[in-house]
Each structure stands twice: as structure tokens, then as C-alpha cells.
Amino acid sequence: MDSRYEVEFTVRGDDFLAAGEASNQIKETLVMLGVPSAISRRASVITYEAEMNLVIHAGGGILRAVITPERLTIVATDLGPGIPDLDLAMKEGFSTASDRVREMGFGAGMGLPNIKRNADVLKIDTEVGKGTTLTATVFFGRQAEQGG
């Protein structure tokens, strides 16, 4: 593949019909570039959960994927409310999602834990009232599934 491939999508807040389109396009890009399916699936969980967070919590944002021969980096940036207690948000089962979101099958408090489980490196910069930037990296050389 080329040395660097970058795609960027604007994700609209509360648009549950379009939610997932960006993640699907990123997945198709990974498949087109010949990334192994085990890796592209891990990447898909990260992008999809991050995209849903933009839709559900942040009022939308930007989802960016940077692909090099060694790694995939997903960056989700928003100007939403920020995460007051990041340690709590990383716990399985903790969620601030609305009943409407839960009725759609989300808001079970698994989003950030799922991202953490599938990322080799995860960094979350968040400030209440200003927004959140999530940066997750998946290395292509490391194909084994990460535990817990």
C-alpha cells in the first residue's frame, strides 16, 4: 500500500440512521488495502463505537482514520460536553445514554471498554464543556486478540 492513507468523515449528532456509515467506509478501505480480517474487525469495533459516541453523546464530530503500512490510527474529535469522570466512563456497565439510545441496543456501558479492548494504544483527552479527542492505534503486526 502507499505509505500513508487518510480518510475523514463528519459525523452528525443524533443521526441514528446514518450512524455507522463512516465506520463502514473505513472498514471497506481497510479491506481494499488488504488489511487482514482479524485486524479490520478490531479496527471496526473501535471506529463504530467511537462513531456511536459522537452520535449519542457529543452532538457529532469528526472521525479520522490514518493508515500506514505499520498501523491504523483512529481519531474521533468532538466539541461535546466532555467526560467528567473518565475512570468511571471506562468501567463496563457505566452509561449516561438516554432510554431512546438504549432501546436501539446501545448505552449498555460497553463502548469505551470495547474500544480499549481492541486498541493497542488508547489516549483520551477530554475537558468538561470543551470536548473530547479519542486517539486509538492498532498495529498491523500484532494479530493476536488482546485479552480482557
Add this chain to the structure above:
Amino acid sequence: MNLKQIAACIGAEILHGEALLEKVEIERAYASDLMSDVLAFASPGTLLLTGLTNVQIIRTAQMMDIPAVVFVRGKKPQEEAVTLARSAGMPLLVSSKSMYETCGLLYAAGLSPCVIPTREA
């Protein structure tokens, strides 16, 4: 089992993908109404059974390389979900039985579950 055998086993209605049924081999199944759980626990090639009907079910299936979805309790997926599944070439089945009975029939027929990793305390 292929999807045609699965459809016969649970008496499912085929909403879309009749021509694909014999070509899609299914080794295991995962049943959930929580999409993040599907993202956490479903293995590739898993059949998804759910009682939810929105378009995000199909998105979730796409992300996890899930080849087909069974909607239980006779629930029909929303139009947007069917449209997306058609464009993705993903067969959709509807079981008029409950989640429990649908799963029970498939389990009894030899369809394996997904392996859930041991949870941290």
C-alpha cells in the same frame, strides 16, 4: 449448518437473500439485544439473533463480518435496515418464536455458541 437448514430448523420466514441461503455456512450463533455486547463477544461468521429491528443491527453485523441476522418474536426489521441488508448482500430471517425457543432449537440442532472470555472480577 447452512442458512437454509437453519431457516427450516426454526421455521423462519426469509425476508431477503433466498438465493444465498445454501451458500452461507454458519458455525455458531450469538443472541443479544445489546449491540455493544455483539461487538464484544461475537466471533466472525456468527449468526446474530436479535429482537431489535433498527438499522444499527445491520451496521453492527457489517462491522463484525456477521453473514446473516435472525429477527425473533416475529418482529420485522425497519425498512432502512432491510434496504441496507440488501445492499450488503446480507440475508435476513424472521422467526415467529421467542428468542429462547429460537435459540433452543438451533442449539439442539448442533449450532455452537460463541466463546465468552472469562471476566475480570
